[in-house]
Amino acid sequence: NCSGNHFTNKSGVILDMSEKKEILTTGKAKSLYTTSDPSKLIMEYRDDTSAFDGKKIEKLAGKGTVNNRFNAFIMEHLESEGVKTHFISQISDIESEVKKLEMLPIECVVRNIAAGSICKRLGLEEGIDIEPPTFEFFYKDDDLGDPMINEYHINSFGWGTEKDVEEMKILTLKVNKILSKLFLQADLILVDFKLEFGRQDGVMYLGDEMTPDGCRVWDKETRKKLDKDRFRQGLGDVIESYQEIASRIGIDLE
Numbered sequence: 001n002c003s004g005n006h007f008t009n010k011s012g013v014i015l016d017m018s019e020k021k022e023i024l025t026t027g028k029a030k031s032l033y034t035t036s037d038p039s040k041l042i043m044e045y046r047d048d049t050s051a052f053d054g055k056k057i058e059k060l061a062g063k064g065t066v067n068n069r070f071n072a073f074i075m076e077h078l079e080s081e082g083v084k085t086h087f088i089s090q091i092s093d094i095e096s097e098v099k100k101l102e103m104l105p106i107e108c109v110v111r112n113i114a115a116g117s118i119c120k121r122l123g124l125e126e127g128i129d130i131e132p133p134t135f136e137f138f139y140k141d142d143d144l145g146d147p148m149i150n151e152y153h154i155n156s157f158g159w160g161t162e163k164d165v166e167e168m169k170i171l172t173l174k175v176n177k178i179l180s181k182l183f184l185q186a187d188l189i190l191v192d193f194k195l196e197f198g199r200q201d202g203v204m205y206l207g208d209e210m211t212p213d214g215c216r217v218w219d220k221e222t223r224k225k226l227d228k229d230r231f232r233q234g235l236g237d238v239i240e241s242y243q244e245i246a247s248r249i250g251i252d253l254e
Protein backbone atom coordinates (compact mmCIF):
# COMPACT_ATOMS: atom_id res chain seq x y z
CA ASN A 1 0.00 0.00 0.00
CA CYS A 2 2.10 2.83 -1.34
CA SER A 3 1.35 6.39 -2.42
CA GLY A 4 3.94 9.08 -3.10
CA ASN A 5 6.71 8.70 -0.56
CA HIS A 6 4.42 7.24 2.07
CA PHE A 7 3.89 3.58 2.73
CA THR A 8 1.19 2.24 5.04
CA ASN A 9 2.35 -0.94 6.70
CA LYS A 10 -0.01 -3.70 7.83
CA SER A 11 -0.44 -2.17 11.28
CA GLY A 12 -1.73 0.99 9.59
CA VAL A 13 1.40 2.99 10.45
CA ILE A 14 2.34 5.50 7.76
CA LEU A 15 6.06 5.36 7.04
CA ASP A 16 7.88 8.23 5.40
CA MET A 17 10.05 6.43 2.95
CA SER A 18 12.67 7.79 0.60
CA GLU A 19 11.92 7.56 -3.11
CA LYS A 20 13.55 4.60 -4.87
CA LYS A 21 15.93 5.85 -7.56
CA GLU A 22 18.35 3.65 -9.45
CA ILE A 23 20.06 0.34 -8.95
CA LEU A 24 23.38 0.63 -7.10
CA THR A 25 24.51 -3.01 -6.94
CA THR A 26 23.14 -6.45 -7.71
CA GLY A 27 24.62 -9.12 -5.50
CA LYS A 28 23.94 -12.85 -5.58
CA ALA A 29 20.73 -12.62 -3.54
CA LYS A 30 19.89 -8.96 -3.00
CA SER A 31 19.82 -5.71 -4.98
CA LEU A 32 20.51 -2.26 -3.58
CA TYR A 33 18.84 0.91 -4.85
CA THR A 34 19.75 4.53 -4.18
CA THR A 35 17.01 6.79 -2.84
CA SER A 36 16.22 10.50 -2.75
CA ASP A 37 18.11 10.54 0.57
CA PRO A 38 21.85 9.93 -0.06
CA SER A 39 22.26 8.38 3.40
CA LYS A 40 19.65 5.67 2.77
CA LEU A 41 19.31 2.71 0.43
CA ILE A 42 16.52 0.29 -0.41
CA MET A 43 17.54 -3.35 -0.10
CA GLU A 44 15.54 -5.78 -2.21
CA TYR A 45 15.56 -9.47 -1.30
CA ARG A 46 15.35 -11.62 -4.44
CA ASP A 47 14.42 -15.31 -4.76
CA ASP A 48 17.90 -16.08 -6.18
CA THR A 49 19.77 -18.60 -4.08
CA SER A 50 23.43 -19.42 -4.47
CA ALA A 51 26.00 -21.69 -2.88
CA PHE A 52 29.64 -22.67 -3.38
CA ASP A 53 30.72 -19.10 -4.25
CA GLY A 54 28.00 -18.77 -6.88
CA LYS A 55 28.62 -22.12 -8.58
CA LYS A 56 25.16 -23.51 -7.65
CA ILE A 57 22.34 -21.07 -8.44
CA GLU A 58 18.52 -21.46 -8.33
CA LYS A 59 15.43 -19.34 -7.84
CA LEU A 60 13.40 -20.47 -4.81
CA ALA A 61 9.91 -18.97 -4.92
CA GLY A 62 9.10 -16.98 -1.78
CA LYS A 63 12.64 -16.77 -0.41
CA GLY A 64 12.85 -13.00 -0.86
CA THR A 65 9.69 -12.51 1.19
CA VAL A 66 10.70 -14.85 4.03
CA ASN A 67 14.22 -13.46 4.28
CA ASN A 68 13.12 -9.81 4.21
CA ARG A 69 10.63 -10.44 7.04
CA PHE A 70 13.08 -12.67 8.94
CA ASN A 71 15.85 -10.07 8.72
CA ALA A 72 13.53 -7.24 9.84
CA PHE A 73 12.56 -9.22 12.95
CA ILE A 74 16.16 -10.14 13.83
CA MET A 75 17.52 -6.61 13.25
CA GLU A 76 14.74 -5.11 15.41
CA HIS A 77 15.46 -7.66 18.13
CA LEU A 78 19.19 -6.85 18.01
CA GLU A 79 18.45 -3.09 18.16
CA SER A 80 16.28 -3.69 21.23
CA GLU A 81 19.30 -5.38 22.82
CA GLY A 82 21.58 -2.43 22.02
CA VAL A 83 23.25 -3.51 18.75
CA LYS A 84 23.40 -0.71 16.16
CA THR A 85 22.14 -1.98 12.79
CA HIS A 86 21.62 -0.43 9.34
CA PHE A 87 17.94 -1.49 9.38
CA ILE A 88 15.40 1.36 9.25
CA SER A 89 12.10 -0.27 8.26
CA GLN A 90 10.46 -2.91 6.12
CA ILE A 91 8.68 -1.12 3.26
CA SER A 92 7.22 -4.01 1.23
CA ASP A 93 7.21 -7.82 1.11
CA ILE A 94 10.68 -7.89 -0.45
CA GLU A 95 12.15 -4.47 0.38
CA SER A 96 13.59 -2.73 3.42
CA GLU A 97 15.05 0.71 3.90
CA VAL A 98 18.59 0.71 5.35
CA LYS A 99 21.34 3.16 6.19
CA LYS A 100 23.88 3.38 3.37
CA LEU A 101 27.17 2.02 4.73
CA GLU A 102 30.75 1.88 3.60
CA MET A 103 31.08 -1.88 3.92
CA LEU A 104 34.24 -3.59 5.11
CA PRO A 105 35.07 -6.44 2.67
CA ILE A 106 35.08 -8.85 5.61
CA GLU A 107 32.82 -11.71 6.75
CA CYS A 108 32.70 -12.35 10.50
CA VAL A 109 31.80 -15.94 11.42
CA VAL A 110 31.03 -17.33 14.88
CA ARG A 111 30.69 -21.08 15.45
CA ASN A 112 29.02 -22.81 18.39
CA ILE A 113 28.98 -26.28 16.79
CA ALA A 114 31.32 -27.66 14.11
CA ALA A 115 29.83 -27.71 10.60
CA GLY A 116 30.78 -26.64 7.08
CA SER A 117 34.24 -25.40 6.21
CA ILE A 118 35.79 -25.78 9.68
CA CYS A 119 35.14 -29.54 9.58
CA LYS A 120 37.14 -29.91 6.37
CA ARG A 121 39.85 -27.45 7.41
CA LEU A 122 40.53 -28.95 10.85
CA GLY A 123 39.29 -32.51 10.31
CA LEU A 124 36.47 -32.11 12.84
CA GLU A 125 33.38 -34.29 13.07
CA GLU A 126 30.20 -32.36 12.24
CA GLY A 127 28.12 -31.65 15.33
CA ILE A 128 30.79 -31.43 18.05
CA ASP A 129 30.44 -28.53 20.51
CA ILE A 130 32.89 -25.64 20.15
CA GLU A 131 33.44 -24.20 23.61
CA PRO A 132 34.05 -21.33 23.91
CA PRO A 133 32.45 -20.37 20.58
CA THR A 134 35.12 -19.62 18.00
CA PHE A 135 35.51 -16.65 15.68
CA GLU A 136 36.85 -16.40 12.11
CA PHE A 137 37.40 -13.63 9.58
CA PHE A 138 37.03 -14.21 5.82
CA TYR A 139 37.96 -11.86 2.99
CA LYS A 140 34.88 -11.22 0.83
CA ASP A 141 36.04 -12.09 -2.68
CA ASP A 142 34.14 -14.69 -4.73
CA ASP A 143 36.98 -15.09 -7.27
CA LEU A 144 39.31 -16.13 -4.43
CA GLY A 145 36.61 -18.28 -2.79
CA ASP A 146 36.29 -16.00 0.29
CA PRO A 147 39.61 -17.07 1.90
CA MET A 148 40.00 -17.21 5.67
CA ILE A 149 42.24 -14.36 6.92
CA ASN A 150 43.56 -13.16 10.26
CA GLU A 151 43.35 -9.76 11.94
CA TYR A 152 46.84 -8.74 10.80
CA HIS A 153 45.72 -9.14 7.16
CA ILE A 154 42.81 -6.74 7.74
CA ASN A 155 45.22 -4.11 9.03
CA SER A 156 48.15 -4.73 6.66
CA PHE A 157 46.04 -4.75 3.49
CA GLY A 158 43.95 -1.74 4.51
CA TRP A 159 40.57 -3.51 4.74
CA GLY A 160 40.01 -2.10 8.22
CA THR A 161 41.70 -0.62 11.27
CA GLU A 162 42.62 -2.30 14.55
CA LYS A 163 39.57 -0.55 16.03
CA ASP A 164 37.34 -2.05 13.28
CA VAL A 165 38.70 -5.52 14.10
CA GLU A 166 37.99 -5.11 17.82
CA GLU A 167 34.49 -3.71 17.22
CA MET A 168 33.56 -6.46 14.74
CA LYS A 169 34.69 -9.18 17.17
CA ILE A 170 32.85 -7.68 20.15
CA LEU A 171 29.65 -7.04 18.17
CA THR A 172 29.57 -10.47 16.49
CA LEU A 173 30.09 -12.29 19.80
CA LYS A 174 27.37 -10.12 21.38
CA VAL A 175 25.00 -11.02 18.53
CA ASN A 176 25.85 -14.68 19.13
CA LYS A 177 24.77 -14.42 22.79
CA ILE A 178 21.52 -12.62 21.94
CA LEU A 179 20.52 -14.88 19.04
CA SER A 180 21.61 -18.19 20.58
CA LYS A 181 19.22 -17.40 23.44
CA LEU A 182 16.39 -16.39 21.08
CA PHE A 183 16.77 -19.60 19.05
CA LEU A 184 17.16 -21.86 22.09
CA GLN A 185 13.84 -20.60 23.46
CA ALA A 186 12.31 -22.12 20.30
CA ASP A 187 14.26 -25.40 20.75
CA LEU A 188 16.59 -24.42 17.91
CA ILE A 189 20.40 -24.47 17.95
CA LEU A 190 22.26 -21.59 16.31
CA VAL A 191 25.18 -23.62 14.93
CA ASP A 192 27.07 -20.80 13.19
CA PHE A 193 26.45 -17.56 11.28
CA LYS A 194 28.09 -14.85 9.20
CA LEU A 195 27.79 -11.08 9.66
CA GLU A 196 29.04 -8.06 7.70
CA PHE A 197 29.67 -4.57 9.05
CA GLY A 198 30.07 -1.07 7.64
CA ARG A 199 30.38 2.54 8.70
CA GLN A 200 28.30 5.70 8.28
CA ASP A 201 29.63 9.00 9.67
CA GLY A 202 32.34 7.08 11.51
CA VAL A 203 29.89 4.82 13.36
CA MET A 204 30.03 1.04 12.90
CA TYR A 205 26.70 -0.66 12.11
CA LEU A 206 25.71 -4.25 11.51
CA GLY A 207 24.88 -4.38 7.78
CA ASP A 208 23.77 -6.91 5.19
CA GLU A 209 21.39 -9.58 6.57
CA MET A 210 20.87 -12.18 9.25
CA THR A 211 18.66 -14.87 7.69
CA PRO A 212 18.77 -18.67 7.20
CA ASP A 213 20.81 -17.95 4.03
CA GLY A 214 23.76 -16.93 6.22
CA CYS A 215 23.52 -19.12 9.28
CA ARG A 216 23.09 -22.74 10.31
CA VAL A 217 20.12 -23.66 12.51
CA TRP A 218 19.26 -27.17 13.70
CA ASP A 219 16.28 -28.56 15.60
CA LYS A 220 17.53 -29.10 19.16
CA GLU A 221 16.12 -32.62 19.59
CA THR A 222 16.47 -34.19 16.13
CA ARG A 223 19.34 -31.96 14.87
CA LYS A 224 17.46 -31.65 11.57
CA LYS A 225 19.03 -28.95 9.38
CA LEU A 226 16.66 -26.05 8.73
CA ASP A 227 18.99 -23.57 6.98
CA LYS A 228 20.72 -23.10 3.61
CA ASP A 229 22.51 -26.45 3.99
CA ARG A 230 19.17 -27.91 2.77
CA PHE A 231 19.91 -26.12 -0.54
CA ARG A 232 23.67 -26.80 -0.54
CA GLN A 233 23.13 -30.51 0.13
CA GLY A 234 19.96 -30.93 -2.01
CA LEU A 235 17.83 -31.95 1.00
CA GLY A 236 14.63 -30.24 -0.27
CA ASP A 237 11.98 -28.18 1.60
CA VAL A 238 14.32 -25.18 1.74
CA ILE A 239 11.70 -22.41 2.02
CA GLU A 240 9.43 -24.55 4.24
CA SER A 241 12.36 -24.92 6.65
CA TYR A 242 13.10 -21.18 6.65
CA GLN A 243 9.40 -20.64 7.40
CA GLU A 244 9.56 -23.18 10.22
CA ILE A 245 12.45 -21.36 11.92
CA ALA A 246 10.59 -18.07 11.48
CA SER A 247 7.33 -19.28 12.99
CA ARG A 248 9.12 -21.03 15.87
CA ILE A 249 10.90 -17.83 16.92
CA GLY A 250 7.65 -15.89 16.70
CA ILE A 251 7.81 -14.20 13.29
CA ASP A 252 4.43 -13.54 11.69
CA LEU A 253 4.88 -14.29 7.98
CA GLU A 254 1.29 -13.38 6.97
Ligand code: ADP
Residues within 6 Å of the ligand: 025, 026, 027, 028, 029, 030, 031, 032, 041, 086, 098, 099, 100, 101, 102, 103, 196, 198, 207, 208, 209
Ligand atom coordinates in the same frame (compact mmCIF):
# COMPACT_ATOMS: atom_id res chain seq x y z
P1 ADP B 1 26.77 -11.13 -2.28
O1 ADP B 1 26.90 -11.34 -3.75
O2 ADP B 1 27.86 -10.37 -1.64
O3 ADP B 1 26.36 -12.36 -1.57
P2 ADP B 1 24.18 -9.91 -1.75
O4 ADP B 1 23.29 -10.37 -2.81
O5 ADP B 1 23.99 -10.36 -0.36
O6 ADP B 1 25.69 -10.04 -2.15
O7 ADP B 1 24.18 -8.31 -1.86
C1 ADP B 1 24.36 -7.48 -0.82
C2 ADP B 1 25.54 -6.55 -1.07
O8 ADP B 1 25.25 -5.32 -0.41
C3 ADP B 1 26.82 -7.07 -0.42
O9 ADP B 1 27.93 -6.72 -1.20
C4 ADP B 1 26.87 -6.32 0.92
O10 ADP B 1 28.20 -6.16 1.40
C5 ADP B 1 26.27 -4.99 0.54
N1 ADP B 1 25.58 -4.28 1.64
C6 ADP B 1 24.87 -4.83 2.65
N2 ADP B 1 24.35 -3.88 3.46
C7 ADP B 1 24.74 -2.69 2.96
C8 ADP B 1 24.52 -1.31 3.35
N3 ADP B 1 23.78 -1.01 4.41
N4 ADP B 1 25.10 -0.33 2.60
C9 ADP B 1 25.85 -0.65 1.51
N5 ADP B 1 26.08 -1.90 1.09
C10 ADP B 1 25.53 -2.93 1.80
Ligand code: UDP
Residues within 6 Å of the ligand: 052, 107, 109, 115, 116, 117, 118, 146, 192, 193, 194, 213, 214, 215, 216, 228
Ligand atom coordinates in the same frame (compact mmCIF):
# COMPACT_ATOMS: atom_id res chain seq x y z
N1 UDP C 1 28.41 -17.99 5.15
C1 UDP C 1 27.75 -17.03 4.42
N2 UDP C 1 28.33 -16.53 3.29
C2 UDP C 1 29.53 -16.95 2.84
C3 UDP C 1 30.23 -17.95 3.60
C4 UDP C 1 29.64 -18.44 4.74
O1 UDP C 1 26.66 -16.62 4.80
O2 UDP C 1 30.02 -16.45 1.81
C5 UDP C 1 27.81 -18.53 6.38
C6 UDP C 1 27.32 -19.96 6.22
O3 UDP C 1 25.96 -19.99 5.84
C7 UDP C 1 27.52 -20.53 7.60
C8 UDP C 1 28.72 -19.75 8.17
O4 UDP C 1 28.80 -18.56 7.38
O5 UDP C 1 26.39 -20.27 8.41
C9 UDP C 1 30.02 -20.51 8.11
O6 UDP C 1 30.23 -20.95 6.79
P1 UDP C 1 31.43 -21.95 6.43
O7 UDP C 1 32.72 -21.25 6.64
O8 UDP C 1 31.23 -23.22 7.15
O9 UDP C 1 31.31 -22.11 4.87
P2 UDP C 1 30.44 -23.10 3.98
O10 UDP C 1 31.03 -24.47 4.16
O11 UDP C 1 29.05 -22.95 4.47
O12 UDP C 1 30.64 -22.54 2.61
